Amino acid sequence: MIYHLLFLLLCLPSLGSPVAAASFRDLCNSFQPSTPNSTVELVEFIPRNTSVDLNYRDVTCGGPGKSAPVGQDLCRIALNIKTSNRSKIHLEAWLPEDWNGRFLATGNGGISGCIDYASLAYTTEHGFAAVGSNNGHNGTTGKAFYRNLDVVADFAGRALHTSVTIGKQITNTFYGKPHQKSYFLGCSQGGRQGVGSAEKYPTDFDGIVAGAPALDFNNLISWRASFYPVTGLANSTGFIKNTTWSDMIHDEVLKQCDTIDGVKDGIIEYPDLCKFRSETLQCKNGRTEDCLDSLQVQVVRKVLSPLAYENGTIIYSAMNPGSEGRAIDRLYAGKSFSDSQDWFRYVIYDDPDWDPSGFTTKDAAASELANPFDIRTFPSDLTTFNSTQSKLLVYHGGQDQQITSLNTERWYEHLKHGMNATATELDSFTRFFRISGMGHCSGGPGANMVGQSNQKGVPYEPQSNVLAAIVDWVENGNAPQTIEGTKFVNDNATEGIHFKRKHCRYPLRNTYKPYSSAAGFISVDSKERQVSSVEDWKCV
Numbered sequence: 001m002i003y004h005l006l007f008l009l010l011c012l013p014s015l016g017s018p019v020a021a022a023s024f025r026d027l028c029n030s031f032q033p034s035t036p037n038s039t040v041e042l043v044e045f046i047p048r049n050t051s052v053d054l055n056y057r058d059v060t061c062g063g064p065g066k067s068a069p070v071g072q073d074l075c076r077i078a079l080n081i082k083t084s085n086r087s088k089i090h091l092e093a094w095l096p097e098d099w100n101g102r103f104l105a106t107g108n109g110g111i112s113g114c115i116d117y118a119s120l121a122y123t124t125e126h127g128f129a130a131v132g133s134n135n136g137h138n139g140t141t142g143k144a145f146y147r148n149l150d151v152v153a154d155f156a157g158r159a160l161h162t163s164v165t166i167g168k169q170i171t172n173t174f175y176g177k178p179h180q181k182s183y184f185l186g187c188s189q190g191g192r193q194g195v196g197s198a199e200k201y202p203t204d205f206d207g208i209v210a211g212a213p214a215l216d217f218n219n220l221i222s223w224r225a226s227f228y229p230v231t232g233l234a235n236s237t238g239f240i241k242n243t244t245w246s247d248m249i250h251d252e253v254l255k256q257c258d259t260i261d262g263v264k265d266g267i268i269e270y271p272d273l274c275k276f277r278s279e280t281l282q283c284k285n286g287r288t289e290d291c292l293d294s295l296q297v298q299v300v301r302k303v304l305s306p307l308a309y310e311n312g313t314i315i316y317s318a319m320n321p322g323s324e325g326r327a328i329d330r331l332y333a334g335k336s337f338s339d340s341q342d343w344f345r346y347v348i349y350d351d352p353d354w355d356p357s358g359f360t361t362k363d364a365a366a367s368e369l370a371n372p373f374d375i376r377t378f379p380s381d382l383t384t385f386n387s388t389q390s391k392l393l394v395y396h397g398g399q400d401q402q403i404t405s406l407n408t409e410r411w412y413e414h415l416k417h418g419m420n421a422t423a424t425e426l427d428s429f430t431r432f433f434r435i436s437g438m439g440h441c442s443g444g445p446g447a448n449m450v451g452q453s454n455q456k457g458v459p460y461e462p463q464s465n466v467l468a469a470i471v472d473w474v475e476n477g478n479a480p481q482t483i484e485g486t487k488f489v490n491d492n493a494t495e496g497i498h499f500k501r502k503h504c505r506y507p508l509r510n511t512y513k514p515y516s517s518a519a520g521f522i523s524v525d526s527k528e529r530q531v532s533s534v535e536d537w538k539c540v
């Protein structure tokens with residue numbers, strides 16, 4: 001109602017000159033999305049450089065607050081869409097005035113129903129008409145799954161597909177013309193959503209960027225649940241303290257594995273080459289300080305080994321060595337991993353009292369068997385996706401503390417085998433970049449900024465930005481050869497660039513040689529780590 005009045009008032013001055021188009025603000029305020037099964041919550045104009053009010057954001061998603069300032073004038077639309085008589089998704093569409101003709105959907109994280117506002121701001125700044133949804137429930141817990149399989153169905157894939165269908169309709173109606181190309185950008189659960197979309201809805205996107213994907217989801221849930229019974233409670237005897245992990249154990253991991261790549265820089269370029277032996281940390285010759293007892297040595301070995309059934313069949317790949325300093329926040333913290341706990345309680349066992357400290361491989365088998373709505377996401381064939389000329393860019397950090405990058409290597413090999421293709425053949429539509437020294441989706445000692453989210457200081461160019469890269473690949477046929485990552489001083493762009501490194505596509509490996517200068521390392525930083533030049537690495 002108010003919008004209509006506003007529209008009339010704002011339109012009055014232009015009545016005399018029919019040529020003058022209604023302003024973008026007017027267009028926005030008068031826009032009425034007429035999508036099926038949905039109720040419109042808000043339609044509002046957001047001027048460039050202002051922040052978006054997130055009044056209704058769930059407290060576990062960060063609560064009410066403000067988004068980052070948006071990069072250009074845009075129209076914000078929020079609606080609820082029914083997906084069954086007991087489920088609905090909350091969708092936001094951000095439609096920029098200076099539209100580049102492209103549609104984009106953003107992903108989610110963990111088991112959460114939190115809209116990725118940072119990615120909405122990032123992608124609309126570059127002209128995409130972008131949507132984000134709560135994936136079918138609000139907040140970060142899994143309680144909404146309890147005795148409601150429709151909420152699980154939304155989470156497994158229906159919410160994203162519905163968001164894309166409705167989001168494209170809204171986009172095309174709003175601008176009065178169809179979008180040209182369609183993209184996806186997500187990390188973690190978002191990475192799984194991206195690969196899952198290529199598998200199940202191969203025509204939804206022309207280009208997908210899937211970061212640190214939560215692939216083989218049922219087994220990922222089990223892998224994450226498996227740490228707590230191994231580490232024990234934080235107050236139990238012999239519990240390995242967080243500082244022991246981040247100092248003593250991490251130092252020993254680096255001692256054994258950092259220089260396999262030829263550079264002592266705190267970055268294990270290829271975690272698959274690191275065969276860590278925890279025995280070297282065992283107390284001996286009467287030493288009791290700065291060492292581990294034999295039980296602790298076994299804990300470390302278990303934590304850094306693949307999760308397997310008693311018969312040796314691998315359930316999930318081993319943790320990334322080198323991620324110790326970050327894994328202490330959750331997986332090594334001596335408490336239950338909440339996502340896994342909720343999944344077992346509310347989805348697998350229908351039992352809110354299920355005790356996560358008793359997790360065994362029997363639970364892993366139950367999770368894998370349940371596979372609700374085929375949420376697994378471990379495709380061995382993406383022929384249909386490829387046949388529509390669509391492209392998939394996968395990246396994964398090598399020091400990921402939440403989803404091991406070794407699992408993404410396992411998936412790549414699985415896909416290669418399933419499609420009976422060589423890596424060169426897969427390169428025609430799927431490329432996987434291993435980002436050395438990147439933590440879970442961001443952070444870490446490596447050149448971890450690759451345009452995966454809003455990043456000041458990273459050029460929006462195909463050679464250094466995954467979003468620009470997928471667009472260039474889809475629209476111009478320029479497939480990315482490498483992605484040049486940027487490491488900022490203290491991970492803060494305003495403090496300047498620390499170093500850059502080009503990341504190779506799997507299975508190529510970055511090898512160090514002083515190619516550019518006989519001198520080799522360009523400097524040693526404040527922590528005595530060698531800083532190498534981007535030219536001194538080559539993919540071979």
Ligand SMILES: *[C@@H]1O[C@H](CO)[C@@H](O)[C@H](O)[C@H]1NC(C)=O
Binds near residue numbers: 048049
């Ligand atoms: C937006 O903010 C930037 C940086 O603060 C400034 O350079 C620019 O002029 C502002 N644009 C508008 C339209 O206010």
Ligand SMILES: *[C@@H]1O[C@H](CO)[C@@H](O)[C@H](O)[C@H]1NC(C)=O
Binds near residue numbers: 136
């Ligand atoms: C999620 O939150 C939005 C915004 O407050 C609300 O409109 C919607 O009804 C909520 N959805 C559910 C399933 O509670």
Ligand SMILES: *[C@@H]1O[C@H](CO)[C@@H](O)[C@H](O)[C@H]1NC(C)=O
Binds near residue numbers: 036082084085
């Ligand atoms: C509306 O939702 C119902 C399920 O609640 C579904 O069967 C129907 O197809 C939906 N209508 C449209 C036009 O999507």
Ligand SMILES: *[C@@H]1O[C@H](CO)[C@@H](O)[C@H](O)[C@H]1NC(C)=O
Binds near residue numbers: 085086
């Ligand atoms: C919801 O729909 C299902 C069938 O899809 C039906 O069995 C059930 O009774 C309905 N529930 C309500 C509350 O209408």
Ligand SMILES: *[C@@H]1O[C@H](CO)[C@@H](O)[C@H](O)[C@H]1NC(C)=O
Binds near residue numbers: 235
């Ligand atoms: C250890 O912590 C758990 C849960 O935090 C608590 O229930 C238990 O009482 C604690 N045990 C001791 C010995 O403090």
Ligand SMILES: *[C@@H]1O[C@H](CO)[C@@H](O)[C@H](O)[C@H]1NC(C)=O
Binds near residue numbers: 243328329
């Ligand atoms: C380590 O654990 C202690 C509690 O045992 C906590 O106070 C501290 O904040 C933790 N440090 C880090 C870096 O996580």
Ligand SMILES: *[C@@H]1O[C@H](CO)[C@@H](O)[C@H](O)[C@H]1NC(C)=O
Binds near residue numbers: 309311313365
């Ligand atoms: C190992 O055990 C798992 C779980 O019981 C089973 O699914 C799998 O088929 C077994 N593998 C072999 C090689 O027997």
Ligand SMILES: *[C@@H]1O[C@H](CO)[C@@H](O)[C@H](O)[C@H]1NC(C)=O
Binds near residue numbers: 420
């Ligand atoms: C796999 O590819 C190779 C080489 O192209 C071919 O010789 C072989 O027949 C293929 N195998 C299957 C099972 O399609």
Ligand SMILES: *[C@@H]1O[C@H](CO)[C@@H](O)[C@H](O)[C@H]1NC(C)=O
Binds near residue numbers: 386389419421
């Ligand atoms: C993907 O499709 C292209 C044709 O567009 C084809 O040349 C290529 O062999 C396909 N790749 C695989 C791995 O099937």
Ligand SMILES: *[C@@H]1O[C@H](CO)[C@@H](O)[C@H](O)[C@H]1NC(C)=O
Binds near residue numbers: 493494
């Ligand atoms: C980044 O560096 C600038 C300049 O030193 C400083 O003002 C700012 O607070 C830093 N930001 C963060 C998040 O630390």
